[in-house]
Amino acid sequence: MNKSIVQKSLWIATIAIVVASILPNIAADYWLIDIFSNFKFQYLTLSIVLLISCFFLIKRRIVLLVLLSSAVLWNGYFIAPYYFQSNTTELPSHKKVKFTSINLHSSNSEKELVLQYITEDDPDVLILMEFTPTWQDALEPIMEAYPYRKLMPRNDNFGITVWSKYKMQGTADYFELNSKPSIIANLLIENISMSLIATHPIPPISQQTFENRNTHLSNILENRATYSDHLIIAGDFNTSSFSNHFRKLTRGDLKDSRLGFGLLPTWPANYLLFQTTLDHFLVSKNITVLERSTGKNIGSDHLPISLTVGIH
Structure with missing residues (x-):
């Protein structure tokens, strides 16, 4: 040449x-x-x-x-911080709790694979996005393992649900923005209160949807005082850990649960070379992150993510 x-x-x-x-x-x-x-x-x-x-x-x-x-x-x-910065503190943990978040992909046909994954992963709290009536029927066999549930199935890509083995009260919230629901779940874990926000902002495929996504995430934080001191925000944020708009979310008392565990990219699941970090767990700084991981490919365009925390 x-x-x-x-x-x-x-x-x-x-x-x-x-x-x-x-x-x-x-x-x-x-x-x-x-x-x-x-x-x-x-x-x-x-x-x-x-x-x-x-x-x-x-x-x-x-x-x-x-x-x-x-x-x-x-x-x-x-x-570098995702590999070299510790995300744990020396506070004593009273209880370990495992959370798993999965963007199912509304058109994913691998129903048995998803059922098997959830059964083997066995989280205490399960967050599912792109949750359709078809997915609700498909996951019926394992639903009884989670006595506390808030289900909001939809026929588009914005259905969402939270299932819990712990006592939970779930409500829908639209954050004064649009018709795409999020779920605020108030959990009681051995007399310790925790707020979990499961959310799925719209993807930024135009300037309008970009601004909608950013406002969605900002509006969640504006209500911080109304949530428990122990707070987790989970879901497909449709932005990576490197965006300025994501980094704004960690300027207060929230931290990226990935810190110290690696990048753990999740999307696109089938294209390793292009993968980035669209699926997140943000946790308040009074929560110790004990384990953070991604799961195997279950037919969705996103990989599942799991988080084990210590509640103080």
Whole structure:
């Protein structure tokens, strides 16, 4: 291959990586730009590959090395805490509770696979999104294991339900925004009160839906004082951990449960190279995260996520 073509390609790729890495975090108010924030792990990997390539393919490489090093450091800044920052505290745990959240995918045909997964995973509290009447019928055999339930099936992608082995009162909330329901579940776990918000904002496929998603998430936090001191927010947020709009959610008393456990990407389930972190558990800082994981592919476009916490 012509050497000049290789060099030009490296320059183009470098500029593209640098722009895609940095622009979403300094110009985050446009939906199409914000989408690029979701793939920082991919940018980090490509930046390292390009950085190594420069040593062998480019003679006058100082500017390229500076640009690529900047991309590595920028993306690494967002990614490193998920591997090196501890998410646990030294507070005593009175009770361990396991939560599992699954975006079922409304058209997923793998009903038996989902049933098997939930049975083997055996969470104490189960959150299901894209919960349709068809899914309600399919999951009937395991429903009796969860005596406390709030079911809101729909025929679109925004049905939602919460099932619990612990005493629970669930109510629907639309956060003064639209007709897409979330569930506020007030749990009583060995005389300790906990609020769980199960939510599924709409995907940001236009400027209007982008702003709708952001307002949805912001409105949840505006009501923080009305929830229990022990709070978990769970669901498919349709934004990754790297977006400015997600990071705003952790400026108060909430933390990303992934910290210290790795990125644990969930979507798209069938395309490993493009996976990012759309499914989340945010927890209040008085809750100790004991375990955080993703599950196997169960036919959905999202992987399941599980969280085990210690309640103080």
